[in-house]
Amino acid sequence: MPCEAVSDTTLSITGCWTTIIESSMSTSTQLGPDTSAKSPDSSVKREPATPLKRVTKIVVRGANWLGDTVMTLPALNLLRQSFPDSEISIITQPGTASLVASTGYVDHVLKYHRKERGIREFLAMRNRLSKEKFDLAVLFQNAFEAALLVFLAGIPRRIGFSAQNRGFLLDRAVTPRPPEQIRHQVFDYIELARVASADAPENGKISIATSLAPPIPVLRASEADRIAATALLTETGGQNQAKRSIITLNAGATNSEAKCWPEEKYAELANRLSEEFGAHIVLIGNAAERPLAQRIASAASAGRISNLAGMTDMQTLIGILDSSSVVIGNDTGPAHVSAALGKPTITIFGPTNEFETAPLGPKTTIVRAENIECQRCMLRTCPIDHRCMERISVDRVFNVARPFLAGLR
Secondary structure (H helix, E strand, O other), X not given: OXXXXXXXOOOOOOOHHHHHHHHOOOOOOOOOOOOOOOOOHHHOOOOXXXXXXXXXXXXXXXXXXXXXXXXXXXXXXXXHHHOOOOEEEEEEOHHHHHHHHHOOOOOEEEEOOHHHHOHHHHHHHHHHHHHHOOOEEEEOOOOHHHHHHHHHOOXXXXXXXXXXXXXXXXXXXXXXXXXXXXXXXXXXXXXXHHHHHHHOOXXXXXXXXXXXXXXXXXXXXXXXXXXXXXXXXXXXXXXOOOOOOEEEEEOOOOOOHHHOOOHHHHHHHHHHHHHHHOOXXXXXXXXXXXXXXXHHHHHOOOOOEEEOOOOOOHHHHHHHHHOEEEEEEEOOHHHHHHXXXXXXXXXXXXXXXXXXXXXXXXXXXXXXXXXXXXXXXXXXXXOOOOHHHHOOOHHHHHHHHHHHHHHHO
8 A cells, every 4th residue: 555545543564654664674763572472462561671861852742632632731740840851842733732832841842734644744753753853752642653653763762552562662661551440541641651750860750659649630721712712702792701601511522422412401401501590601512513513502592602613723712611600511622621721510421431531620520320231331322222321311410510600690
C-alpha cells in the first residue's frame, strides 16, 4: 500500500510503516529488547534504564480526545514540577491546543494536523522532533504511531505503555494495568509521569505517595474566554448575563449513540429548568450534533434556549461553561472541562465506567440507573433497549440539579 493512501490515525506495522522502520534502522536510536516471543504485549519487561545525566528538552505526545486531554493535566503538572528547568513541548490536536497552553504546564504546543494532512504530517512532525533534539519523550497516547514517531525522531528516552505491540519501540515500556484492575484513568497518566521522573533531579522525583494524591485537573477561564462567550450569546440572541443565569446542556456524544440520554428527556429537562429557575438554556456540541440540539430546542417550549452546537471554539466553550450555573450532559469532553473549571457538573453515565473516566472536580455528580445488569458494557451502540439511559428519569436529573440552582429565584 502506498504511504499516501494511509489515512488511519492508529497504525500497525504494515505496508509503508514497515518500510519506514527498516529504512531507519541505521539511526542511532536503539530498539528495546526483543519481545516478539512474548504475548500479550503487556508482559514486556525492561531492564532499568541508566538515568539521563541531564534532561533539557521534553516532548509529550498528548491525548487526542478532549476529555482525555483534561485527564492528563495532573500528570503534566507533575512533569513540570519534576523538571522545573526543562523545556516541555506537547504534541496535540489543534482543537485542544489552546486548552493545554492555558495551563502553563508546557512551554510549547506543537499542533499535529495528522487527520487533515495524513502521512505528510507524520513525516513533517518526525523531522521537526529530530531537529529539536529532545532528550525525553512521554507518550500519553497509547497508539502504535505515537511510539513510532518518537523512535524515528531519534529521541533517546521514550516512555509509554506497552500497548498495541509497540513495546519494542520504547526503552521504558510500562506494563498497562490489567482490565480487572479498576482505577481512574488519571492515575495511568500519573504513572507515566512517575516513571519519567527517574531522570529528574533528586528533588523532582515523584514518590508513590504523591502519585496517589487526589489527581484533580484544574482549569481557569480567562477574561478573554468570558468575553468570547458573551459575544456569541449576544450575537445569537442569547441572554443578558447581568439579568439571567445560564444552564448548559450537552446532549451529544462523539462516536457513541449509547452514551446519549434520550433527546426528548433533555427537552423536558430544559423546560423544567427554564420554568422553575428562569435560566437561559444553552445547548452545546460539535457541528455534527447541531441537528440533535436543534430537535431538542424545537421540542422544548422554553422560550429562553440557544442552540450553540457547532458554533464554539475552545475559547468560547470554556467561557460558556465557566459562565454556567450548572452543566448537565453525557460522558463527554465538555463535562471534564466544566468539572476542571470547578463548575457544578452533572454527568449522566450508562455504557461507560465512571470509576475510570468520571469528570473530576470539586462539584461533580454522577447520575446512573440502578440495577442494570448490562451497565458499563462499553458498547457504542446498544443492541437491546438502551435501558441504562432510558431508566434515568427527568425527575432524578432535575432533583440533582436543584440544589445548585436554589439561589436563582
